[in-house]
Amino acid sequence: MNAKAKMAVPESLNEEFYQISADIIQSFNKFRPPLDIFVFKEEVGRIAPYYKVGERLSKEQIEELSGLVKEGLIFVSRADHVVYVKHIAYQLDLVLVDRNLKESEIADIFLEALTMRMEEFLDQPIPVVKQKLWEDLMVLTEYLWGDVYRIKALAKRLHKEHSLAKHSVNCGVLGLTIFIRMKFDAFANKDITRNHFNRLTVGLFIHDLGMTKIPAFIREKPKPLTTDERTKINKHSSLGYEMLSKLDLKYKEIEACVIEHHERVDGKGYPQKKKDKEITQIGRICGAVDSFCSMITKRPYAEAINIEKAAGSISQDAKYDSEVTRHILAWAMTVKS
Ligand SMILES: [Fe+2]
Numbered sequence: 001m002n003a004k005a006k007m008a009v010p011e012s013l014n015e016e017f018y019q020i021s022a023d024i025i026q027s028f029n030k031f032r033p034p035l036d037i038f039v040f041k042e043e044v045g046r047i048a049p050y051y052k053v054g055e056r057l058s059k060e061q062i063e064e065l066s067g068l069v070k071e072g073l074i075f076v077s078r079a080d081h082v083v084y085v086k087h088i089a090y091q092l093d094l095v096l097v098d099r100n101l102k103e104s105e106i107a108d109i110f111l112e113a114l115t116m117r118m119e120e121f122l123d124q125p126i127p128v129v130k131q132k133l134w135e136d137l138m139v140l141t142e143y144l145w146g147d148v149y150r151i152k153a154l155a156k157r158l159h160k161e162h163s164l165a166k167h168s169v170n171c172g173v174l175g176l177t178i179f180i181r182m183k184f185d186a187f188a189n190k191d192i193t194r195n196h197f198n199r200l201t202v203g204l205f206i207h208d209l210g211m212t213k214i215p216a217f218i219r220e221k222p223k224p225l226t227t228d229e230r231t232k233i234n235k236h237s238s239l240g241y242e243m244l245s246k247l248d249l250k251y252k253e254i255e256a257c258v259i260e261h262h263e264r265v266d267g268k269g270y271p272q273k274k275k276d277k278e279i280t281q282i283g284r285i286c287g288a289v290d291s292f293c294s295m296i297t298k299r300p301y302a303e304a305i306n307i308e309k310a311a312g313s314i315s316q317d318a319k320y321d322s323e324v325t326r327h328i329l330a331w332a333m334t335v336k337s
C-alpha cells in the first residue's frame with residue numbers, strides 16, 4: 001500500500017474487508033477470480049463492488065485492477081472468509097506475504113492447508129506428495145520461527161473429529177505447542193537450530209505414516225481389536241520407520257517420532273520396550289501428545305473426552321514423561337474445550 005492510499009482508506013474497513021495484495025490477486029484466476037472484489041472509491045470515501053463471482057473480467061479491467069491493487073484500493077469481503085481460506089490453503093506461502101490477515105485467520109488457513117496436505121500424503125505416501133507436505137510444513141516453521149508463540153492460535157483450533165489426517169495435524173500442532181513450552185529458553189537463546197525445528201515438526205506430523213500400511217478395516221474398526229489385529233496395528237511404528245528412507249526422510253528427529261511414539265517410560269510400550277531416557281525427548285513428547293490427541297476426539301471405538309479431563313488423566317499416568325504431561329496440563333488450563 002502506498003502512502004497516499006494509506007491515508008485515504010479508513011482503518012474501520014478492515015473489520016469487514018481484507019485488503020488484497022498484488023501477490024494474492026495474481027494467484028487468483030485472472031479472468032474469473034473466485035470471490036467478489038470491491039474497490040475503495042477515494043472521491044466518495046466508500047467501498048463499492050468491482051467484480052462479482054460468475055462474471056468475467058476484461059483485459060482492460062485486469063490491467064486496471066492491477067493498478068488499483070498497487071494503490072491499496074482493492075478489497076474482498078471477510079464474509080467470503082471460507083472461500084479465501086480455501087484459496088490460500090492451496091498456496092500456503094501466501095500467508096507469509098499477506099500483511100492483512102489476522103492471526104486467527106492465518107491459524108484457520110494453516111489448519112485447512114495442513115489437513116489437506118496430510119490427507120493427500122496419507123493417501124499416497126510417495127516422494128512427490130511428501131514434497132508438497134514438506135513445503136507447507138516449512139511455511140509453518142517459517143511463520144513460527146518469527147514468534148514461536150504464534151502456535152497458540154493454532155492449538156486453539158484442534159480438530160474435534162477423528163481421521164488419520166486430522167489426528168496427525170492435531171499431534172503436529174500440539175506436539176509443537178508442548179515442545180515450544182518446554183524449550184522456550186532454548187528458543188530465546190537461539191540454542192535450537194532451524195533445521196532441528198524443521199525436522200521435528202515434520203516428525204510430529206507424520207508420526208503415524210506407518211498406519212497407511214494397515215488395512216482401513218482394522219484401523220477403523222468400531223469394536224475392540226482381536227489379538228491378531230492388535231499385533232498388526234502395533235507394527236505401524238516399525239513399518240513407518242521402514243518407509244522413511246524411500247521418502248528421503250532419514251533424520252533423527254523424524255525417526256524418533258515415528259519409531260518411538262508408542263514407547264512408554266515404564267518400558268511397557270513398543271516396538272523396542274525402551275524406557276525412561278532411552279526414549280528421546282521428542283519421542284516422549286510425541287508419545288504423550290499422541291495419546292492425548294486420541295483421547296480428545298471421538299474415535300470409532302471410543303467417545304471423546306474433554307480437554308481438561310484428558311489432560312488430568314494423562315498427567316496422572318506413569319506411562320508418560322511427567323514433565324511432558326505437566327506441560328499438557330498447563331496448556332489445557334489455558335483453553336476451553
Ligand atoms: Fe501411532
Ligand SMILES: [Fe+2]
Nearest residue numbers: 167207208290
Ligand atoms: Fe498417532
